[in-house]
Amino acid sequence: MPAFAICELRFTYSTAKSLHAQLIYFYKSHADRDLKNIGRQLEKLRNARNEADYLLNSFVSNEDARLDYRLALHSLHQIEIAKHKHGSDK
Numbered sequence: 664m665p666a667f668a669i670c671e672l673r674f675t676y677s678t679a680k681s682l683h684a685q686l687i688y689f690y691k692s693h694a695d696r697d698l699k700n701i702g703r704q705l706e707k708l709r710n711a712r713n714e715a716d717y718l719l720n721s722f723v724s725n726e727d728a729r730l731d732y733r734l735a736l737h738s739l740h741q742i743e744i745a746k747h748k749h750g751s752d753k
Contacts, residue, residue, distance in 0.1 A: 667742065671749045672698070683709060697745055704738045707731075 668674035668686060672693070676685045687709060690702025711731050714721045 667746055667749075671746070695745075697741065697748070701738060701741050701745065704734055704741070708735055708738065 665674070665682065665686060668689060672689075674686065674689050676682055676689075683705075687702050687706045690698050690705060693699055693702070708731060711723075711727070715723050
C-alpha cells in the first residue's frame with residue numbers, strides 16, 4: 664500500500680513520525696473522494712487496532728472483529744481499484 668501511494672500518488676513522509684499516521688492523513692487529505700474514503704477506513708482500522716492492543720480494559724466482540732476484518736478486505740479492494748484508476752497495476 665505505501666508503494667502505490669509513493670510511486671503513483673507522490674506520497675512523501677518524515678521518518679520522525681509514524682508512517683501509518685502520515686499515510687492515513689495523506690489519503691484523507693487527497694482531492695480524490697475515493698482516496699479520502701480509504702483514508703477514513705484506514706483510520707478506523709488503526710484506531711480499532713490501537714484500542715485492542717493498548718487499552719487493557721477494552722473488549723472487542725467477535726462481531727466487531729468480523730466487521731473490522733470485512734472493512735480491511737474492503738479497503739484493500741478499494742486500493743486495488745484506485746491503482747487501476749490512477750494508472751498502476753503493480
